[in-house]
Amino acid sequence: MNLVPLKLVTIVAESLLEKRLVEEIKRLGAKGYTIVPARGEGSRGVRSVDWEGQNIRLETIVSEEVALKILERLQEAYFPHYAVIAYVENVFVVRGEKYV
Amino acid sequence: MNLVPLKLVTIVAESLLEKRLVEEIKRLGAKGYTIVPARGEGSRGVRSVDWEGQNIRLETIVSEEVALKILERLQEAYFPHYAVIAYVENVFVVRGEKYV
Amino acid sequence: MNLVPLKLVTIVAESLLEKRLVEEIKRLGAKGYTIVPARGEGSRGVRSVDWEGQNIRLETIVSEEVALKILERLQEAYFPHYAVIAYVENVFVVRGEKYV
Amino acid sequence: MDALELLRLNLLSPMVLAFFLGMAARLLKSDLAFPEVLYTALSIYLLFAIGFKGGVELSKTPFLVLLLPALATLFLGLLRPLTGYFLARKALGVSRVDASALAAHYGSVSAVTFLAALTFAQALGERPEGFLPTLVALLEVPGIVVALLLGKRGGGNLGEALREVLTGKSVVLLVGGLLVGLLSGERGMERVKPFFVDPFYGALTLFLLDMGMVAASRLSVLRRVGFRLVLYGTLLPLLHGALGVYLGHLGGLSPGGAMVFGAMAASSSYIAAPAAVRIALPEANPSLYLGASLAITFPFNLVLGIPIYHALAKAIGG
Amino acid sequence: MDALELLRLNLLSPMVLAFFLGMAARLLKSDLAFPEVLYTALSIYLLFAIGFKGGVELSKTPFLVLLLPALATLFLGLLRPLTGYFLARKALGVSRVDASALAAHYGSVSAVTFLAALTFAQALGERPEGFLPTLVALLEVPGIVVALLLGKRGGGNLGEALREVLTGKSVVLLVGGLLVGLLSGERGMERVKPFFVDPFYGALTLFLLDMGMVAASRLSVLRRVGFRLVLYGTLLPLLHGALGVYLGHLGGLSPGGAMVFGAMAASSSYIAAPAAVRIALPEANPSLYLGASLAITFPFNLVLGIPIYHALAKAIGG
């Protein structure tokens, strides 16, 4: 089994940001991503299925370097004004070379 | 990058429990959560999109202490009678101080 | 707290494969799984809500041995022709003995 | 029209056929599936529309006409969970908790069975009373409450379950639609008729297609729980149905009305009751109550029950 | 018909009642919830249908008849964000950015308020001009642009926000439906009338049920931001509404048309504007603008505003 250790970055954000977040992570080096619609609650209150827009949960598998770049960009440009949360973890990826 | 190591608790449960689970985890100290609708299969058979209610997949980022409290509460009050599964893992969270 | 260290295998694949993937992982020893509908982008371009079918994100908690079998099977039979990505990580599961 | 002709007429309605098509699709392992959202959307539409039509009719009904049928409904709401409970204990030999769970289902009501009966009556040229949806709303809640009381005898989450039933979406939509119809009357009806009335039976047909798929996926329970549950799920509705027809007749309903009233009494819940039971009686076995209510009683009423209650109503009142 | 009678008529329409039912459901903590997809589907349907009907009417309207009302609309599109901005700065004392966000909402338009006014007018036997939906499309965009210009004064994401508004789904559906209606004309209308016209008010009723739930979940803002926001959210529509009725009258609209035109002018956006503001002015406080637009101005117009604009239009033009 060819398993490559990589970083999985997960971002939960208001769905309005989807297009911009996708552009950002691609620009910073992500080769792909997976998105599921989500709802949630945090410091900015409940974000649910109401029309004002729910959340998205975006995952991207990237190298450590790209992961850090993404998180920095989020911290700088999105955390101050938008409902966003982001975390990173270690995963082992089949054919991981495709994703770096 | 200011990354705080925290626990990510994931709970998959029948969707009927959503309101109660959210109340429980908040009471036990969770500052936020993210939910996505899910379907699945386990010891209690298939739980799919049928109207009898699908599953939810609830994630919450918390301190180790809160994580343990949540898992204990689940084990005690929900595992016996409901379709529930729960696991915990280590993640590194941007601005993690917000979530403890 | 009775927490058992196990493997969480996550597979993102085109939704057309759902039935077959579920059969495969059960045959290889998985005792359960959780699926959420997803969209995404990778080497095969955007896979979104269009009718040609979106993705699914399938998670299954298994022993290390079963995890490796699943990943090998994917690599051999699905990676060449289908839009699939798979990764594995370490999780701690409540009442984990149920899942091995 | 003789019994066989009635049965044929019922069987060959688009609604009943769609139900069988749904079952067939599932048994053939077709990938046909209704997105859950479509199910939810259709049920919101159907429940609100029933309530609304009932409300508009109610706005034209003198209070006195309603009194006796309403009392009969309450009486059935209290009695049916008891018969359901004791029959389950004696004939099925299940635990107290499982018996209460079954009682909650056979104490409440199925809006779709009600609708199928209504459609059938109208197709035969009967004119069931317009206020009957009001009675559906009235019958939905008390049976569940009585049954949960039987199951808990003073413990746990009863309050939560009760609140859940009363503010549950089926009650809110039925009662809410009723109020909207009552207050806006004929004048409101004119505006929304092409949405809430004319396409109603077609939407119901689509809904029954989905119900057929759901019911088929519960069929396996029959093999497991066996013959006695089948008896339970057919004799109990016959008993309740006959009682309902009779009480409806006593309460002054027309034959068509008494027949629909009987079908209501004979029906078992599969929306409000399962949710309430799952919260209040989590130890109860869902296969049992869902299987009985959905895979036995619902199709039984749809196919055989409705023509039978019609024949009864004719025999008593027509 | 006197004022009270008008109010009663408006209050007891299925649409307004459904809105209150939605609010009640949320306040009772019912589990009734519209799946987001149902909301999206209904709004696609409603917007396209309004546009389409408007387009078919437009195909029968001479250009000159449209000229003055269109100019009046553009004028309102430029003026309203300014009054919204300055009133917010002076009376609410909020920051420049929050004032611009509010201005974007009160500078744009609510298609549902427009529809409610249209329905009301038609229920009274008025015949508002068929091309009014064209004006809705015309009024939607400029107000948002002006407001964002006020908020940015030369920075950031204005271009993106503008593109977002112009290609936003509400503009595309309204304008696109309009073009489809314009090009296919009466002949096209014949084919799709039973889908886009007849069931329209029923669909709108269901939509308002959902809007009621959303508005109720925004009610809490009232307690927090207090009385001054309530004044802002009612006086500003009254001002804009009166102006709209007057300009509509000058522009040659019938009394019914002037009244609907006034309601348009009085309405505040809660689809296009929030999305644009969230992108272009992320520092603005959503509770403020969503609360004002959705929990104050929308219900105010729905319940009180529309009959008032009607009375005004009658006083001036009837």
Add this chain to the structure above:
Amino acid sequence: MDALELLRLNLLSPMVLAFFLGMAARLLKSDLAFPEVLYTALSIYLLFAIGFKGGVELSKTPFLVLLLPALATLFLGLLRPLTGYFLARKALGVSRVDASALAAHYGSVSAVTFLAALTFAQALGERPEGFLPTLVALLEVPGIVVALLLGKRGGGNLGEALREVLTGKSVVLLVGGLLVGLLSGERGMERVKPFFVDPFYGALTLFLLDMGMVAASRLSVLRRVGFRLVLYGTLLPLLHGALGVYLGHLGGLSPGGAMVFGAMAASSSYIAAPAAVRIALPEANPSLYLGASLAITFPFNLVLGIPIYHALAKAIGG
């Protein structure tokens, strides 16, 4: 009516215009998007409704009238994949697997193209035979099977793919709806007409709006695969369409019926075939077959093909 007039009439129908609106929305990068569930719901509705209407008509059709058209359909179901395969091999020079994938698409049928042709015929006052939907169901499956046989020649997942096609949702809904219509007949039709018949064309319009968006997102393939695929995707339908019109005429269909039959023959699948091909021939390139079927042939038939088949049918039979 001359050719240009026909084309204009077709182009300016709400359905075709909605398709272009969808394309425009995507090309303008509008955020307009149909939730997948809405697409699924509309396609369930459309397929069941076509089947149902066809079934009701069938219940009034003598068996003999159906015989020849059914044989012609089967013949086309066997022939079309072969022409599709060999043209792909010779003219496009693609691999055996890719040619089979294309053959599966051009061997099956597009329900929406069929509907557009039907609508067009009806708008011209023609009266296409009521049993045509039966033929759609008959044409859907064999072409795919033949094509997969060509692609596999004795390997792999053919059985699974075949089962997938036969129990696929489009076949189940079409054939199931047909049976429901056949069994419930005019009497059933009466009850559900305001849902399954009257609003049909409007629902189709909305569906085509979505199809336009999907097709536009496939347009990029044209640049990549180039001119030869465009020829393939237009000449093949013309050939099949002419053959279809001719066989329809021989089979005894009215001119309107022959024209719709031609459009069926000319159409290519984009629901059943892609799913079957993806399972049975995963090595085939989806850009190729989806691009050809959806971005070339579907719009070609919708805009130009249908009036052409109409002219042909008139020339031969009218």
